[in-house]
Amino acid sequence: MSVSYRAVQWNPAKKAYDRRLAFAIAGYLAVFFIAAATAFETSPLILAMRAFGTGAIALLVFILSIGPLARFSPRVAPLLYNRRHLGVAMFLMALAHAVLATLWYHGFGVLDPVTSILTSGSPFEGVAQIPFQPLGLAALLILFAMAATSHDFWLRNLSPRVWKALHLGVYVAFTLLVAHVALGVLQDAVWPGFAWILAAATTWIVGIHVAAGVKEWRADRRSRMLTADGWVRVGEVNDVVAETAEGRAKAVLIDECRKVAVFRENDAFSAISGVCAHQGGPLGEGKIVDGCVTCPWHGYQYLASNGQSPPPFFEKIPTYELRIEGRTLYVHPQAKPPGTPLPPCRMELKDGGEA
Amino acid sequence: MSASNEFYVGYLPTPARQRHFLSVFLPVCAFLAFVLAALAGAFSRPTGDGVWETGHEVTVEGELLATPFPMMRVARADGTMERVLLVEMGKHGADARIAPLVPTDGTRVAARARGFLIARGGQRMLELVEEDPVTLGGTLPARVDARSIGTVEIAGEIVDSKCWLGVMKPGDGKAHRDCATLCIRGGIPPSIICEAPDGTERRAIVVGRDGAPLSFDSIAPWIAAPVVVRGNAEVLDGMAFVRVEEIARADALVRSSERE
Ligand code: FES
Numbered sequence: 236m237s238v239s240y241r242a243v244q245w246n247p248a249k250k251a252y253d254r255r256l257a258f259a260i261a262g263y264l265a266v267f268f269i270a271a272a273t274a275f276e277t278s279p280l281i282l283a284m285r286a287f288g289t290g291a292i293a294l295l296v297f298i299l300s301i302g303p304l305a306r307f308s309p310r311v312a313p314l315l316y317n318r319r320h321l322g323v324a325m326f327l328m329a330l331a332h333a334v335l336a337t338l339w340y341h342g343f344g345v346l347d348p349v350t351s352i353l354t355s356g357s358p359f360e361g362v363a364q365i366p367f368q369p370l371g372l373a374a375l376l377i378l379f380a381m382a383a384t385s386h387d388f389w390l391r392n393l394s395p396r397v398w399k400a401l402h403l404g405v406y407v408a409f410t411l412l413v414a415h416v417a418l419g420v421l422q423d424a425v426w427p428g429f430a431w432i433l434a435a436a437t438t439w440i441v442g443i444h445v446a447a448g449v450k451e452w453r454a455d456r457r458s459r460m461l462t463a464d465g466w467v468r469v470g471e472v473n474d475v476v477a478e479t480a481e482g483r484a485k486a487v488l489i490d491e492c493r494k495v496a497v498f499r500e501n502d503a504f505s506a507i508s509g510v511c512a513h514q515g516g517p518l519g520e521g522k523i524v525d526g527c528v529t530c531p532w533h534g535y536q537y538l539a540s541n542g543q544s545p546p547p548f549f550e551k552i553p554t555y556e557l558r559i560e561g562r563t564l565y566v567h568p569q570a571k572p573p574g575t576p577l578p579p580c581r582m583e584l585k586d587g588g589e590a
Numbered sequence: 591m592s593a594s595n596e597f598y599v600g601y602l603p604t605p606a607r608q609r610h611f612l613s614v615f616l617p618v619c620a621f622l623a624f625v626l627a628a629l630a631g632a633f634s635r636p637t638g639d640g641v642w643e644t645g646h647e648v649t650v651e652g653e654l655l656a657t658p659f660p661m662m663r664v665a666r667a668d669g670t671m672e673r674v675l676l677v678e679m680g681k682h683g684a685d686a687r688i689a690p691l692v693p694t695d696g697t698r699v700a701a702r703a704r705g706f707l708i709a710r711g712g713q714r715m716l717e718l719v720e721e722d723p724v725t726l727g728g729t730l731p732a733r734v735d736a737r738s739i740g741t742v743e744i745a746g747e748i749v750d751s752k753c754w755l756g757v758m759k760p761g762d763g764k765a766h767r768d769c770a771t772l773c774i775r776g777g778i779p780p781s782i783i784c785e786a787p788d789g790t791e792r793r794a795i796v797v798g799r800d801g802a803p804l805s806f807d808s809i810a811p812w813i814a815a816p817v818v819v820r821g822n823a824e825v826l827d828g829m830a831f832v833r834v835e836e837i838a839r840a841d842a843l844v845r846s847s848e849r850e
Contacts, residue, residue, distance in 0.1 A: 248600045259620050263627045270631030278637045278759035289630045293623055309598070310611040316600035339758075340765075343680035344772035355768045364815065368768065423763035426633035432626070522597035534599040 683777020
């Protein structure tokens with residue numbers, strides 16, 4: 236979390252993660268080179284360009300798959316933890332591809348390389364003339380902005396909202412890259428398999444995002460029920476207890492876009508914002524670990540009773556008032572200022588202690 | 591709601607179920623990545639069999655020509671003639687260097703040129719060294735062996751000779767288009783390449799109707815696109831030239847190519 240900024244706060248999980256990442260990238264490049272070298276006479280520079288380019292796109296598809304997959308299975312969650320290292324590695328591969336291509340194709344000539352890239356072709360004279368390099372360059376600039384601001388220092392200084400918006404740029408970059416490949420190297424490809432692989436990857440990415448979105452939308456619709464006096468119904472106490480394991484939460488949508496996480500700890504409920512102060516991770520999918528609500532994405536922690544990170548950390552998120560009326564649990568949609576302590580809402584253990 | 595209460599926190603040990611899942615999932619992903627790498631590597635476009643003997647300096651001797659592009663007429667061991675194109679380092683033609691050395695009145699000039707060979711399919715090019723690559727003097731070879739082919743129509747692609755002969759690998763196709771454009775803009779001779787009916791590569795240097803180089807602007811829109819070139823072809827010392835009458839987009843047009 237954010238006591239002080241270090242280049243990267245290493246821990247064993249991150250190191251293991253990065254070791255596997257380095258192994259995968261080195262393996263990819265090696266297999267590519269060996270396969271190409273056995274298939275035809277090679278030009279190492281061109282092969283490096285191709286290996287870095289295809290590798291970066293493959294890694295990008297993997298990165299974009301993690302988020303939606305984690306919505307379907309919490310078992311993918313460990314991959315989310317260090318996702319930005321994947322992003323930085325992917326950017327570096329894309330950069331290597333771009334530097335090689337720019338030097339080799341656009342360097343050593345009568346125009347400077349950037350002019351050569353930006354003045355290439357015209358989009359109005361058939362596919363062969365549509366320039367594809369500027370698309371790649373635009374994607375690279377977006378990926379650069381993301382890699383450069385991936386550290387938590389930027390997250391804090393840009394505010395999570397701006398940071399998140401910036402990092403949604405990855406979808407713009409992905410779209411640009413699909414066009415870059417389709418209008419570029421696919422025009423020369425001798426093996427039709429490349430077009431199929433690109434189409435399959437694009438369909439996969441769009442498909443899992445739509446599926447995850449539909450899942451979330453359904454869950455939100457189910458959770459949303461306003462009562463007359465402005466309180467939002469969380470559910471029958473018995474049902475909420477049955478639905479949530481000890482130390483887990485029920486996520487409740489309180490208006491069009493705000494979510495509240497109602498945590499259960501022993502016989503008490505507490506409600507905090509469902510959005511992590513770090514990168515907006517879903518706290519409703521978090522868990523109380525060592526007495527603190529812990530975010531499923533990178534493990535930021537908050538006390539359920541006041542929405543504050545335990546010292547020495549200083550993140551604060553809004554808290555919400557809860558009330559039990561009859562056998563029904565309600566939450567008030569008016570957020571208390573971040574870090575406001577609220578007493579937990581206890582259920583009366585009437586029916587033989589079963590709530 | 592949650593079937594399992596296991597929960598991953600990056601700085602705590604990974605719960606067993608997630609660890610087991612990842613111990614299968616990650617190797618599967620890595621395996622898929624390696625399969626993809628193998629396919630992408632093996633099926634990526636072959637880079638052609640051109641060579642570029644950079645670092646290995648050679649000297650060629652013969653008659654120096656400045657038009658339509660700088661080149662040397664060289665006698666082969668068997669007495670036949672060949673033409674070796676001369677270019678500078680990078681994406682630059684050798685016009686500025688060679689033109690002042692060859693009189694325009696038709697006087698023939700013998701010379702030696704030093705540089706690095708670029709070669710593909712029996713066609714050679716010399717990339718001149720930077721310092722004093724050309725010395726005048728030597729014996730003049732036999733007169734030009736010219737053969738006229740007549741009007742031809744070639745369906746193919748316009749490339750720059752230098753990259754295609756062995757510098758770029760591959761030196762054609764859309765990915766290479768901007769590079770070819772830069773080269774031709776810089777004075778490297780443009781060529782049209784096509785595949786002969788027997789599957790072999792063929793190449794002819796593209797010049798204007800009057801035999802002089804085409805202006806860059808007139809050829810730029812046609813570079814690295816499927817085109818049909820119509821014009822008069824001739825073979826000079828074994829090197830094919832097309833004096834272009836007309837260039838058109840090939841699009842769906844498929845015509846037989848008939849040329850040397
Ligand atoms: S989003 Fe990073 S810890 Fe919550």
